[in-house]
Amino acid sequence: MGDMSQREHFVPPEGGREVYTTKAVPVGSLVIGGGAPLVVQTMWKGPLTPETVSTIVEELERLSKMGCGLMRFAVPDMTAAEVVGRIAERSLMPVVADIHFDWRLALRVMDFPVAKVRINPGNIGARWKVEEVVRKAEEKGVAIRVGVNSGSLPKHLRHDPDVAAALVKAAEEELEILGSLGFERVIVSLKASDIETTVRANRVFAQRYEIPLHLGVTEAGPLIPGIVKSTAALVPLLSEGIGDTIRVSLSDSCEKEVLVGMEIARASGRRNTGVNLVSCPRCSRYSFDVMGFIERVYPYLLSIERPITVAVMGCVVNGPGEARYADLAITGTGRGIFLYRKGEKIREVAPDEAVDAFLEEIQHLL
Ligand code: SF4
Structure with missing residues (x-):
């Protein structure tokens, strides 16, 4: 050449x-x-x-x-x-x-x-x-x-x-x-x-x-x-x-x-846009079905360009803690399923409302 x-x-x-x-x-x-x-x-x-x-x-x-x-x-x-x-x-x-x-x-x-x-x-x-x-x-x-x-x-x-x-x-x-x-x-x-x-x-x-x-x-x-x-x-x-x-x-x-x-x-540090998804591997303590939830929301999360951190957690052990570092988090606590925005608890949802509520809240971040 x-x-x-x-x-x-x-x-x-x-x-x-x-x-x-x-x-x-x-x-x-x-x-x-x-x-x-x-x-x-x-x-x-x-x-x-x-x-x-x-x-x-x-x-x-x-x-x-x-x-x-x-x-x-x-x-x-x-x-x-x-x-x-x-x-x-x-x-x-x-x-x-x-x-x-x-x-x-x-x-x-x-x-x-x-x-x-x-x-x-x-x-x-x-x-x-x-x-x-x-x-x-x-x-x-x-x-x-x-x-x-x-x-x-x-x-x-x-x-x-x-x-x-x-x-x-x-x-x-x-x-x-x-x-x-x-x-x-x-x-x-x-x-x-x-x-x-x-x-x-x-x-x-x-x-x-x-x-x-x-x-x-x-x-x-x-x-x-x-x-x-x-x-x-x-x-x-x-x-x-x-x-x-x-x-x-x-x-x-x-x-x-x-x-x-x-x-x-x-x-590799070559893509800084889009959702950084933090999720727990789930263990038998779980009170929120992390895997099932992610399967339903993941395709949508991929379409987001804005650099945000989202946490999806199974229980109270690490859920509220990870929520502190996330723009939006959802976690089971044993007493219910809670959504957090930047570490602040914003709402409680029933299991069958979780996906819709989460997608609604994520819209507020975009
Ligand atoms: S957050 Fe709870 S359910 Fe998830 S892995 Fe940790 S202890 Fe298990």
Whole structure:
């Protein structure tokens, strides 16, 4: 890549995250990098047919309210390219087309208003094919993610014992093609299925380039191991200021990927808006059903942008105490269910009124 993307000097991250400042890349209505807020994204897992377009557009609206900024779709054939294109025409959320093997799919999908295409250096093929994709992306104002994956490295790098170095090298080779055409609307991802490789590859890349990074652990597994692996890899990187967008890859729903992504962003200090939910794990002392209550209010809490702390507690042992630190709290006490605003008891509610009363009180804080 040209001078603009390569760091001249690297300052160790002691001085703060500004040492990893990246270039701002417009992706549809979003900006990735350049100090823009971290973008949480996911990938569509359901059927993709002309009949599903309206349902998918509605689902994107729902996920957007939960904090999802970007949706990626696999594009395995020309029919999918057209369906993804139709979704992009109707969706307010920017749409990313995920291309493997056939560069013509990237060319076709860019006839529609997609915001970004992802290409995989391990399988997109000859240089001239990449060049055709890059020229069309330039013409259409589409961003490109060079998405390198440890499971599909280019052939000549597959046997490198240092997988992190091979991931970086694969990205650099592809970036050289993009750079030779003066293309700058680029984002890179370096994904492995193990934590150490993912962290190391991204650190090395961030020290060398100002190109925004999309972070993720590939094939992280089902919900619980997937959360643990993704958190272990992403929190250190994000806390150091590395990473501009994240995707948590789970053998579970898009909704769960977004929820986990939002919590990882918060735990890394990269998202300071929204509800900080404090809740007790519940034990046999409980006189208020914490889990059942949270299940009902959590989707709504996710749509709140304002930074507030909410406590949901099972009993008098820690309930009133946590209420002191919360903007709004609800707790069982054994003598009833009470709502607190900034530590002050404001009302008592019956179990079947708890959700409505809580949502009513939260409105007063917004
Ligand atoms: S607040 Fe009460 S119910 Fe919740 S874990 Fe603590 S002791 Fe148990």
